[in-house]
Amino acid sequence: MLELKNVHTYYGNIHALKGISLVVNKGEVVTLIGSSGAGKTTPLRTIQGILRPREGSILLEGEELTKLPPHEIVKRGVSQSPEGRLIFARMSVKENLEMGAYQRNDKPGIAEDMEKVFKLFPRLKERIGQRGGTLSGGEQQMLSMGRALMARPRVMLLDEPSMGLAPILVDQIFDIIRELHSEGVTILLVEQNARLALSVADRGYVLETGEMALSGPAKDLLHDPSVKAAYLGESH
Amino acid sequence: MLKKILNRGEIIAVALTAFLALIMGGWQIMLVAVLAGILIGLAAPHTKNAVPRAAAVGLGIGLVIVAITSFHNTTLNTLPGQEVIPPESSTLGTYLIALGLCVGFATLTAFIHNLHDDRKRQIAFIAMLGVLAFAFPFFEQCPGLKWDNFNFGDMSAGCSVKSNILWIGPVIVMFIYGLQAMGLNIVAGYAGLLDLGYVAFFAIGAYTMGLLNSQQLGNQIGSPNLFVWGFWLVIWFAAAAAAFAGLLFGAPTLRLRGDYLAIVTLGFGEIVPIVVKRLDAVKIFEPISLFIAQIMGKTGDAAAQASVCLVGCFGNALDITSGTKGISPINAPQLGDVYTFKVGEFVPWYFVALILLVVSAFFIFRLRASRIGRAWVSIREDELAANAMGIDLVKTKLTAFIIGAMFSGFAGAFYASFTSFISPDAFDFSISVIILAMVILGGSGNITGVLLGASIIMLIDRVLLDRLKVIINGVLQGVVFRDVASGPLSVFVNSLTDATAYKIAIFGLILVVMMKVRPQGILPEQTAARRRPQ
Numbered sequence: 001m002l003e004l005k006n007v008h009t010y011y012g013n014i015h016a017l018k019g020i021s022l023v024v025n026k027g028e029v030v031t032l033i034g035s036s037g038a039g040k041t042t043p044l045r046t047i048q049g050i051l052r053p054r055e056g057s058i059l060l061e062g063e064e065l066t067k068l069p070p071h072e073i074v075k076r077g078v079s080q081s082p083e084g085r086l087i088f089a090r091m092s093v094k095e096n097l098e099m100g101a102y103q104r105n106d107k108p109g110i111a112e113d114m115e116k117v118f119k120l121f122p123r124l125k126e127r128i129g130q131r132g133g134t135l136s137g138g139e140q141q142m143l144s145m146g147r148a149l150m151a152r153p154r155v156m157l158l159d160e161p162s163m164g165l166a167p168i169l170v171d172q173i174f175d176i177i178r179e180l181h182s183e184g185v186t187i188l189l190v191e192q193n194a195r196l197a198l199s200v201a202d203r204g205y206v207l208e209t210g211e212m213a214l215s216g217p218a219k220d221l222l223h224d225p226s227v228k229a230a231y232l233g234e235s236h
Numbered sequence: 237m238l239k240k241i242l243n244r245g246e247i248i249a250v251a252l253t254a255f256l257a258l259i260m261g262g263w264q265i266m267l268v269a270v271l272a273g274i275l276i277g278l279a280a281p282h283t284k285n286a287v288p289r290a291a292a293v294g295l296g297i298g299l300v301i302v303a304i305t306s307f308h309n310t311t312l313n314t315l316p317g318q319e320v321i322p323p324e325s326s327t328l329g330t331y332l333i334a335l336g337l338c339v340g341f342a343t344l345t346a347f348i349h350n351l352h353d354d355r356k357r358q359i360a361f362i363a364m365l366g367v368l369a370f371a372f373p374f375f376e377q378c379p380g381l382k383w384d385n386f387n388f389g390d391m392s393a394g395c396s397v398k399s400n401i402l403w404i405g406p407v408i409v410m411f412i413y414g415l416q417a418m419g420l421n422i423v424a425g426y427a428g429l430l431d432l433g434y435v436a437f438f439a440i441g442a443y444t445m446g447l448l449n450s451q452q453l454g455n456q457i458g459s460p461n462l463f464v465w466g467f468w469l470v471i472w473f474a475a476a477a478a479a480f481a482g483l484l485f486g487a488p489t490l491r492l493r494g495d496y497l498a499i500v501t502l503g504f505g506e507i508v509p510i511v512v513k514r515l516d517a518v519k520i521f522e523p524i525s526l527f528i529a530q531i532m533g534k535t536g537d538a539a540a541q542a543s544v545c546l547v548g549c550f551g552n553a554l555d556i557t558s559g560t561k562g563i564s565p566i567n568a569p570q571l572g573d574v575y576t577f578k579v580g581e582f583v584p585w586y587f588v589a590l591i592l593l594v595v596s597a598f599f600i601f602r603l604r605a606s607r608i609g610r611a612w613v614s615i616r617e618d619e620l621a622a623n624a625m626g627i628d629l630v631k632t633k634l635t636a637f638i639i640g641a642m643f644s645g646f647a648g649a650f651y652a653s654f655t656s657f658i659s660p661d662a663f664d665f666s667i668s669v670i671i672l673a674m675v676i677l678g679g680s681g682n683i684t685g686v687l688l689g690a691s692i693i694m695l696i697d698r699v700l701l702d703r704l705k706v707i708i709n710g711v712l713q714g715v716v717f718r719d720v721a722s723g724p725l726s727v728f729v730n731s732l733t734d735a736t737a738y739k740i741a742i743f744g745l746i747l748v749v750m751m752k753v754r755p756q757g758i759l760p761e762q763t764a765a766r767r768r769p770q
Binding site: 048050069070071073074075079080082086087088089090091095098099100102103147151 | 623
């Protein structure tokens with residue numbers, strides 16, 4: 001479905017991604033883990049076209065995304081729940097969700113998806129008229145994910161959904177990721193909480209200072225001694 | 237003690253209208269009474285007894301206003317330098333009507349304000365304001381209207397006494413500025429792009445009207461009426477020209493962010509009047525015509541050279557804009573052969589401006605609720621997230637810029653025709669700032685708020701300060717310096733207390749106080765969901 005081949009991305013002169021390659025197959029949840037500062041958000045921004053890779057290519061079902069502007073990439077079915085949620089604070093919950101469907105024109109389909117989102121996150125329906133900025137952190141994360149789902153994405157990029165949330169809310173959010181997985185949504189999940197991420201994912205990649213250190217099925221990575229030591233806080 | 241009886245909104249209403257009554261006196265007692273009634277109705281609490289309470293408060297405030305007006309008429313108005321109030325405006329009948337208006341509007345507004353159904357409330361408010369806006373020129377023109385001499389175009393012709401203290405002229409200008417404030421609200425309020433050179437589009441709209449609906453260009457080439465295309469046609473060209481200028485200015489600059497964009501727009505705002513100033517002696521003759529003449533072998537012979545002259549040969553440089561002298565007269569609109577608008581006959585102008593304003597407000601309101609409107613707001617809220625949602629940032633910002641410019645173009649075209657005279661001085665940087673102040677004061681992102689901001693600032697600018705100056709001078713000469721009426725001391729004090737000279741300082745003070753007390757503006761932006769509850 002989504003494939004990154006030897007992608008190099010720079011922030012000015014800083015070489016942030018040093019040739020990473022990654023594959024997400026249809027219906028899969030793939031996670032990208034790594035310590036903070038490893039450059040986990042950079043691949044997502046590169047996929048969405050907000051950053052431009054200097055080298056390498058990004059393919060969505062064989063179609064080259066590398067040269068396309070962000071709105072064209074969204075149109076082709078890549079949506080994102082960005083790091084820090086980036087809710088539109090002074091727009092209502094409903095308007096936030098409508099923004100997620102910005103590139104779509106099918107009114108009945110949008111209404112249908114909005115119902116789906118409300119089924120997934122009943123809390124949002126209660127808050128429908130409220131301003132996004134007045135929601136709690138957990139609700140904002142739900143809104144951000146709901147907003148990404150409104151694009152009816154072929155691939156959904158999820159950046160740090162657990163960030164800054166209480167453990168009980170994190171569990172809720174990850175239950176929803178499992179639910180989405182069972183419904184067949186393709187997800188690329190970037191997460192610092194490696195244990196949790198690997199527990200919901202099919203496969204995982206480990207990013208270390210801009211390079212892929214390790215990859216494999218999530219179960220194997222959970223038991224990999226080096227991963228255990230570095231990211232799961234276990235000694236062996 | 238006052239606080240126990242009245243709530244905060246009512247106290248503001250009292251203070252404001254009492255002040256207005258004091259300085260306007262009998263001339264505008266009806267307007268002040270209606271304004272007081274509306275304010276009291278809006279300030280009424282959402283309780284069961286709101287309507288009777290508003291009526292009672294309205295009666296009390298009405299009495300206060302009548303008392304103050306009467307004081308103005310009998311005391312202040314006898315001071316030197318005042319325009320004598322006609323007897324019609326200080327009769328018991330006038331006072332009773334004013335009292336009735338105050339109570340009536342307080343009751344009506346409180347009733348509407350307490351309607352539960354949002355939709356009904358909105359429609360009722362719009363209907364009330366519509367009736368008021370329609371009736372305004374009929375009761376505003378003079379204290380006593382004589383119907384036997386009635387003239388729609390110039391209602392003051394039917395007045396028993398004519399007044400210089402008319403509000404209709406300032407109100408028309410207020411509509412023009414309100415239109416601009418709504419346009420700037422799209423750019424600065426919705427899309428969050430700080431535009432400090434918004435006056436450029438106003439100037440372009442005005443000069444399009446000035447050039448294509450006057451004899452300015454025609455006189456240069458010997459057929460005066462060649463470029464007199466009529467108001468109704470040219471106003472569209474003016475809007476299109478302004479919109480095109482928006483595209484031209486926006487395309488290269490909208491990639492910039494925040495402060496940088498503000499600086500560039502500031503530059504455009506300065507460039508346009510300067511270009512206009514310099515377009516008074518255009519010679520395309522010199523390099524190009526000479527060159528062509530040379531190619532055709534017509535050198536040396538002045539007459540031969542003139543035969544291939546393009547524009548502005550020899551001493552006859554083409555004067556496009558008349559530079560600092562400005563263009564005048566600019567033709568007024570015509571309604572077929574039936575009626576031609578005239579300078580000073582305000583009522584037809586008033587209705588054209590009103591229609592322009594109302595249609596634009598409706599259009600902008602619908603735009604905000606549409607897909608593109610949401611996109612503008614989302615860019616203001618978070619550019620990165622908007623980009624991630626699939627919004628084409630440059631295109632969307634450019635749309636805001638173009639549509640905002642278009643409304644300023646309409647305003648400029650109307651302004652040029654209304655005043656019949658334009659010069660570069662009318663498109664100073666301070667206009668950009670004043671329009672921005674209207675947006676911020678009223679409530680950036682809220683159309684009603686922006687219009688309110690425009691009304692407040694224009695009323696202070698065009699009406700209140702002038703009246704204040706007359707009254708302060710009257711008090712000084714008639715009470716304080718009675719014996720030195722023409723002495724150097726009184727001249728000094730009079731110029732020191734000239735309220736109009738403090739205009740910009742007063743606007744600045746208003747902005748400072750607003751930022752401290754209510755930074756979101758008088759009427760803050762509402763989310764769409766509050767407008768359309770589920």
